[in-house]
Amino acid sequence: MLRSLPIAALLLSGCIPTLPEVDDPCAKWEEPGLYRFNVDVDGKKRKAYVHVPNSAGPRDMVFMLHGGAQSREEIARSTKIISLANEKGFVAVFPNGMGFLWKTWDREDEKKHDDVAFLDALTVELASSVCGEGVLAAGFSQGAMMANRWACESDVPDALVSASGVIAVDGCETGAPVPVRDYHGTSDTVVGYDGTDTNRVSYIGAQESVAIWRKRNGCTEASTTSVEGDVTCQAWECDVPTELCTVSDWGHLWPGGA
Numbered sequence: 001m002l003r004s005l006p007i008a009a010l011l012l013s014g015c016i017p018t019l020p021e022v023d024d025p026c027a028k029w030e031e032p033g034l035y036r037f038n039v040d041v042d043g044k045k046r047k048a049y050v051h052v053p054n055s056a057g058p059r060d061m062v063f064m065l066h067g068g069a070q071s072r073e074e075i076a077r078s079t080k081i082i083s084l085a086n087e088k089g090f091v092a093v094f095p096n097g098m099g100f101l102w103k104t105w106d107r108e109d110e111k112k113h114d115d116v117a118f119l120d121a122l123t124v125e126l127a128s129s130v131c132g133e134g135v136l137a138a139g140f141s142q143g144a145m146m147a148n149r150w151a152c153e154s155d156v157p158d159a160l161v162s163a164s165g166v167i168a169v170d171g172c173e174t175g176a177p178v179p180v181r182d183y184h185g186t187s188d189t190v191v192g193y194d195g196t197d198t199n200r201v202s203y204i205g206a207q208e209s210v211a212i213w214r215k216r217n218g219c220t221e222a223s224t225t226s227v228e229g230d231v232t233c234q235a236w237e238c239d240v241p242t243e244l245c246t247v248s249d250w251g252h253l254w255p256g257g258a
Contacts, residue, residue: 019050019129026057026131032086039125041118048072048095048122050130051082055089057131063093063119063157065143067164069102075140078257091130095122097146107145108168115146116153123156134158140254141165141191148209151178164191164252166209177217177240182210185250193246210244217242231255 019035032054038047049072053059062085066075072094076082085092097103098113106115123135137157139147144165151160152172159179184206186193195205219238226233233245247255 016049019052021129025129028056029054029130034082037122037126037129039118039121041121042114044098044113046096046098046118046122048093048126049076050094050126051076051085051092052130053086053089053091058133059131060090060134060136061093061123061126061130061132062090062136062138063095063123063147065095065105065137065139065146066097066103067139067141067143068097068104070140070143071103072096075143079140079254080257091126091132093122093126095119097143105142105146107142107149107165116150119150120154120156136161139163139165141252148172151180162209163254164188166191166203166206167212168203172212173215175216177238178213179240179242180210180213180217181241181243181245182206182213183245183247183255185247185253187249188252190252206244206246210242214238214242 016034016036019037029052032052034049034051037050038045062081064075064079064081066072076094081092097105106112126132135157136159137147137150138161140163142165144162145168147160148162148165148167149169151157152167152169155176157178161181163183164185184193191203193206196203214236217238217240219236219242223234223236230248230250231245233243235241235243
């Protein structure tokens with residue numbers, strides 16, 4: 001009865017069960033839906049929601065990292081990714097940042113808590129429970145910065161999708177290539193398209209951030225451009241796909257979402 005409730009109702013009610021242990025995680029999931037999943041990292045219990053679709057494994061896993069002061073519930077609703085997970089058969093993962101009221105990530109060199117270790121551990125433990133395979137790191141705003149950091153510093157993510165965020169750590173120019181697609185609005189006033197430099201924060205711009213990935217991914221200066229509506233995507237010739245999608249007059253929002 002519980003698993004048949006709409007996703008929105010489950011999120012609002014908090015009636016979300018723990019991910020069960022099943023005899024064959026790679027078999028077709030008998031009770032598809034949203035579950036709780038926790039891991040212990042450095043003596044701390046770290047939390048996530050996991051949506052498992054009505055599909056057989058192995059299943060790719062999409063990790064959706066929420067923005068600063070957001071929550072896993074809000075990023076699930078605003079991105080509408082659960083519907084896509086059901087359609088495509090992948091597992092949607094919504095990790096929670098740290099903080100009592102304001103959930104945040106260590107997207108910079110803050111070292112308040114090791115979020116890279118948390119995401120690595122979550123991937124390993126979850127993969128065995130849901131027959132997980134490929135890993136896509138995706139994030140919005142501060143979550144996008146954390147997704148960038150995770151892809152920079154760990155060999156776990158197989159690809160990265162960043163929206164309204166940039167690289168906020170050093171040393172990302174070197175390492176194994178990572179397929180990247182970056183979405184950024186030209187009217188973003190929180191993480192500016194051309195960079196942000198205020199008394200409170202300082203971030204590089206979208207072009208500069210993607211340039212770091214271009215160096216890491218062995219890109220040449222040659223590129224192709226495609227336009228669809230207000231979105232202009234520039235893709236370079238690289239060892240792996242590397243792309244920047246600029247959204248005209250778009251603010252600090254998830255593309256296509258709330």
